[in-house]
Amino acid sequence: MTDADPLVPVLAGLLVDVVRFLDSCEDDEVDPDSAVKMMESVSWVLGQLPQDQRERFLTVVADLAEAEHDLGRREFLENFPFTSGLAEE
Numbered sequence: 001m002t003d004a005d006p007l008v009p010v011l012a013g014l015l016v017d018v019v020r021f022l023d024s025c026e027d028d029e030v031d032p033d034s035a036v037k038m039m040e041s042v043s044w045v046l047g048q049l050p051q052d053q054r055e056r057f058l059t060v061v062a063d064l065a066e067a068e069h070d071l072g073r074r075e076f077l078e079n080f081p082f083t084s085g086l087a088e089e
Contacts, residue, residue, distance in 0.1 A: 062081075
């Protein structure tokens with residue numbers, strides 16, 4: 001995938017949406033321990049990306065947040081780099 005590949009923002013958005021779902025679902029929807037394990041796994045994998053790829057991912061997430069009209073999703077996108085441990089406040 002190249003920098004201009006339209007698949008990159010789609011996949012980044014889907015990944016963040018899956019984490020958002022796991023973060024907000026009720027205990028009867030998804031086992032809380034399983035949700036935490038999956039979110040930790042996502043954060044770990046993203047943290048293992050080479051620095052340039054991690055920065056590209058964070059840029060895409062920031063671009064998605066800027067373009068988002070749903071305030072809840074926008075806030076989650078804006079906070080994702082910090083809550084996932086990819087950036088420091």
